[in-house]
Amino acid sequence: MNVILTTYQGAILGPIARVLGYILQALYALLANFGIENTGICMILFTFLVNGLMMPMQIKQQKFSKMSMIMNPEIQAIQKKYKNKKDQASQQKMSLETQAVYQKYGVSPASGCLPMLITFPILFALYRVIYNIPAYVPQVYDVYSGIAQQIKSAGVSVEQLSKMVSSSTYVVTNAVSAAKNSDNISYFVDVLGQFNTNAWTQLAAKCPDLKTAIMEVAEKSKHINTFLGLNIADTPAIKSVSVIIPILSVVTQILSTKISMAGTQQPDASDNPTAQSMKTMNNVMPFITGLMCFMFPIGVGIYWVAGNVFRIFQGIGINVYFSKIDMDAEMAKNVEKNKKRMEKMGLDPNTTMQDIAKQRTSSINNKTTQAKSSNKNSGINKNANTVSKKDSPNNGGNKNYKKGSIAAYANMLARDTGDKDKKEYRINSQSSGKSQTGKKK
Structure with a gap:
């Protein structure tokens, strides 16, 4: 007790x-x-x-990083597209296009954070x-x-x-x-x-x-x-053999970080504040940890070194494992799993972002592409003359979309985009008419 x-x-x-x-x-x-x-x-x-x-969670985290390599070019293209657009409509469209990319590859953004959320409490408790x-x-x-x-x-x-x-x-x-x-x-x-x-x-x-x-x-x-002639309750000193602990802590952490990032495409830090912060942290943290070793008992330093050594071998093993996996096949499995999950939730994958996601992200907002996708999903005749006003993509589309669903949200944006285009067309037409009238006079 x-x-x-x-x-x-x-x-x-x-x-x-x-x-x-x-x-x-x-x-x-x-x-x-x-x-x-x-x-x-x-x-x-x-x-x-x-x-x-905790290795299964680390493998899942690394898997998400590998999949991000494939998705990052498209995600970055979307971010660049809306870089200077801070209005609500543009931010909503950026979110929609980003969701389209994730759904196309069958990946959830949360899958990259969940392993860390589970791992951190364990590591903090381990320290206690x-x-x-x-x-x-x-x-x-x-x-x-x-x-x-x-x-x-x-x-x-x-x-x-x-x-x-x-x-x-x-x-x-x-x-x-x-x-x-x-x-x-x-x-x-x-x-x-x-x-x-x-x-x-x-x-x-x-x-x-x-x-x-x-x-x-x-x-x-x-x-x-x-341990190895050192009392783990003592504090490391520069003029002592115990200084090897802070040195090993710095070296092993640098190696661990480099190996974990090997084979993973990193975002361009020159145009990405988050990437810059991550790069700075990865470069500085090993030395901060080394200095902290001088403030804590040797046992804490040994714990840090042991964890780094394990992660070095773990990183090597995970990289070898993923080098033998076809990531395109993994992506296809993810898409299929995502489809089944949506069906269990009572959602029809064909009326969500799936059709939009099949297109290149650069053409997600292309009105012609949206009209074709909407006509295909709602079973409307391809002949534009037979499409009723009620079912037109720019007039709300299919009224049976489930409220709050991604499909309804996408349809709303398509409608808003269409209304905006119509308004601009009327303004241009009126301006053209006035111009022509001025010329006749």
């Missing part, structure tokens, strides 16, 4: 963090059976495992677990609980312990705040779990009667927290 007390209690991330905590606990217990009690190794395996579980391992792994909690009780009995407070920690993390801050209303031993454990070598030395000096017990726990803590 004490362990559960100080786990992250957020409404959304809390439950996810506890599930991840059970996975970490199982990994630690498994390694302990082989005589390996090391949080560094456990953390790396844990990071690999969780990222592996990594940062406070004793709260999620009972075996690690037990390493500190004994000395924590003795320190508490000696009159040392959680706040006093917090001042010995090199960096005041949210774990330490929360423990100090909660300890004001409770003397539960778990809050002492939370802070002790953040101790590095220097902090243990300070504690031994403050409690000389407990020096032997404190140094025994410090040695045990060092044993389970040492």
